[in-house]
Amino acid sequence: MTDPFSYVTSDNKVCSYLTYLALTLGALQILSWVYSQLSFLYRHLIKKEKDLIATYGQKDTWAVVTGGSDGIGEQFCHDLAEKGFNICIIARNEKKMQEKLAQISHGKKIKTRYVVGDLAALTKYSDYAKIADQIKDIDISILILNAGWTCMGPFASLTPDEVEQTVTINALHPVYLIKALLPQLLKRDKRTGVIVMSSGLGSCPVPGVISYSAAKAFASYLAQGLAVELKDKMDFLSYECGEVKTKLIGKNRKGFHVITTDRATGAGLRDLGTLSVTNGGFAHDLAMRVLPKWLLQKMVNKVSLKTYQKYRANLEAEKKGQ
Numbered sequence: 001m002t003d004p005f006s007y008v009t010s011d012n013k014v015c016s017y018l019t020y021l022a023l024t025l026g027a028l029q030i031l032s033w034v035y036s037q038l039s040f041l042y043r044h045l046i047k048k049e050k051d052l053i054a055t056y057g058q059k060d061t062w063a064v065v066t067g068g069s070d071g072i073g074e075q076f077c078h079d080l081a082e083k084g085f086n087i088c089i090i091a092r093n094e095k096k097m098q099e100k101l102a103q104i105s106h107g108k109k110i111k112t113r114y115v116v117g118d119l120a121a122l123t124k125y126s127d128y129a130k131i132a133d134q135i136k137d138i139d140i141s142i143l144i145l146n147a148g149w150t151c152m153g154p155f156a157s158l159t160p161d162e163v164e165q166t167v168t169i170n171a172l173h174p175v176y177l178i179k180a181l182l183p184q185l186l187k188r189d190k191r192t193g194v195i196v197m198s199s200g201l202g203s204c205p206v207p208g209v210i211s212y213s214a215a216k217a218f219a220s221y222l223a224q225g226l227a228v229e230l231k232d233k234m235d236f237l238s239y240e241c242g243e244v245k246t247k248l249i250g251k252n253r254k255g256f257h258v259i260t261t262d263r264a265t266g267a268g269l270r271d272l273g274t275l276s277v278t279n280g281g282f283a284h285d286l287a288m289r290v291l292p293k294w295l296l297q298k299m300v301n302k303v304s305l306k307t308y309q310k311y312r313a314n315l316e317a318e319k320k321g322q
């Protein structure tokens with residue numbers, strides 16, 4: 001005769017398996033949360049940047065920085081010159097680069113040079129191959145793909161030219177310049193460090209500034225993917241930073257979340273060689289971890305379009321008033 005309680009027993013077994021599964025999944029969630037909080041504290045309280053010259057440099061070595069003539073890129077140049085790297089800037093304004101390089105190298109025994117290129121207008125791989133050709137004689141140990149530009153406003157209100165420039169400088173310049181320089185970088189004996197300046201706006205779709213947001217997501221995926229593909233020879237870092245006081249967003253912009261260029265570059269160099277993606281400074285790192293991603297996206301969807309619509313309307317009113 002069959003046991004009348006056999007079903008209860010097997011149900012109980014299923015129940016206890018489900019309980020174990022739920023407990024294990026819960027424990028894993030808690031462990032990953034604790035790990036994430038500890039690594040956050042470690043990054044901001046203890047972690048120091050690597051000795052960049054020892055890690056990447058060799059005799060007579062160079063850091064190449066696109067958009068190194070202003071803002072975050074200029075600060076990267078100052079920081080790396082201080083550590084003994086020769087500095088090469090790629091940007092569009094020759095006179096400005098000459099002036100900035102004179103300031104960057106002042107009192108230091110480093111060499112400098114520059115390459116002129118309008119990176120919002122160069123749309124083909126062959127354009128970047130020509131730029132790469134002009135720096136093929138130097139040892140590039142750090143490459144910072146930093147030049148960027150944004151035009152805020154709803155997609156429908158942007159001019160075709162604004163969309164083209166946004167995509168070209170923020171997405172095409174990193175992918176084509178890396179591709180053009182890669183054979184030279186892979187021949188080096190030492191590792192090469194590459195920072196791609198993405199943006200916090202590239203970590204989720206941001207309506208109201210979507211062509212910039214999408215182009216930065218492209219740049220960020222590129223860096224994170226190459227960090228895996230080329231891990232034997234190169235360190236890639238996608239830098240999804242928040243607001244930094246530069247001419248791009250306005251040097252007078254204030255707030256806890258708006259950091260100075262030296263804080264931004266310090267955090268980027270700290271994470272080069274150890275992470276493949278970072279939000280950088282304390283305020284930006286904190287902001288990206290306070291809310292779960294789905295809630296952040298919901299809030300962004302609710303407020304960002306209106307904010308940038310207003311921004312665009314003000315800009316157009318200002319232009320009309322001039």
Ligand SMILES: NC(=O)c1ccc[n+]([C@@H]2O[C@H](COP(=O)([O-])OP(=O)(O)OC[C@H]3O[C@@H](n4cnc5c(N)ncnc54)[C@H](OP(=O)(O)O)[C@@H]3O)[C@@H](O)[C@H]2O)c1
Nearest residue numbers: 067069070071072092118119120147148199243244246248
């Ligand atoms: N500032 C922020 O809040 C923020 C936040 C997240 C990400 N980012 C990203 O960080 C990077 C640097 O931004 P930033 O704030 O330092 O900007 P910035 O102060 O405006 O400096 C941009 C640099 O790129 C150069 N550049 C601009 N357009 C160019 C072009 N068409 N061809 C060649 N060079 C060009 C500029 O040269 P000129 O000197 O000739 O203008 C300058 O050297 C950008 O990729 C930006 O998207 C910035």
